[in-house]
Amino acid sequence: MLESRLRELESRGLAQLENAADRESLEAARVEILGRKGSLQALSREMAIVPADQKALIGRLLNGVKAALEQAYDRRKAAFDKAALDARLEGEWFDLTVPAPGVRPGKLHPLTQIQQELEEYFTSLGFAVMDGPEVETEWYNFDALNIPATHPARDAQDTFWMEQGHVLRTHTSPVQVRAMEKFGAPLRIIAPGRVFRNEAIDASHEHTFYQLEGMMIDRDVSVAHMVYFLKGLMQAIFRREVTVRLRPGFFPFVEPGFELDIQCLICAGKGCAVCKQSGWLEQCGCGLVHPNVLRNGGIDPGVWNGFAFGLGLTRLVMMRYGIDDIRWFASGDLRFLSQF
Ligand code: DAH
Secondary structure, eight states: OHHHHHHHHHHHHHHHHHTOOSHHHHHHHHHHHHSTTSHHHHHHHGGGGSOHHHHHHHHHHHHHHHHHHHHHHHHHHHHHHHHHHHHHHHHHOOOTTSOOOOOOOOOOOHHHHHHHHHHHHHHHTTOEEOOOOSEEEHHHHTGGGTOOTTOGGGSTTTOOBOGGGEEEOSSSTHHHHHHHHHHOSSEEEEEEEEEEOOOOOBTTBOSEEEEEEEEEEESSOOHHHHHHHHHHHHHHHHTSOOOEEEEEOOOTTEEEEEEEEEEOTTTTTSOOTTTTTSSEEEEEEEEEEOHHHHHHTTOOTTTOEEEEEEEEHHHHHHHHHTOOOGGGTTTOOHHHHTTO
């Protein structure tokens, strides 16, 4: 009797365990069949009334049934565990063989890029690149450049005055005088750098901006030489053929003095919003170096002469890239900087 009930429990229990649909029903089946108050336990209590000569046989059967049921439970449970783990791994999977993103390479500021391009252009023509102090003396910034004491540029409105007559240089022109003193004639230099003016700041005015100064001193230097170099400079910046023109312009350190324009690159001279319908874009101040300036640099104007020019590097970069607000330059904004 007990023997057949054990076999019946075995086949029913195995089916129940093996067909459990999920963890919960498997667990419920385990409690019902193998639990302390379960079916197998109930049958094993009946061992007490099994006749002595059958005890060994039934006992072995009981142990065999118990082992078979436990194994069936363990197998099913392992299958559920593996399925759960697989599902988790599937969801959390990532590819360890994909190369790491790495550091994002930095870039040079657009101003630095153009400055370096122009330095290359001019050094290829035999010019030296010079630097000068940003805190200048009144002498180098104004007097030595033939700028009279009454000149409005000296006004506190335009110039940042410092102690003991020092100024934050308002242009790169003082480097002309320092270069003449240092190297004498003949001379070919450019001097890119930061300059400062006490401006009300808006989209086209900053208190700090960049200029590039140039000076060439030799024998019999003419306006034609100057135009040759400046036209080459404009073509190097805008990377195409440009048409230039000179207009008279007054700067105390040159005589004659000019403003150099290029024909508008947008409308080719027809007139548009960028050139304010004039067909021309103002680029830089230039001229033949005033004899007083040569003398102040220790050079004899009876023997030597030369040309000089000064252009707004910041403004040029704005034109080349169509940047509409000067305040982007010092903003440190990566949305701006990463475009160049
Ligand atoms: N220094 C002038 C300025 O800041 C620009 C300039 C004009 C420089 C004529 C020159 C020059 O060397 O010859 O506006």
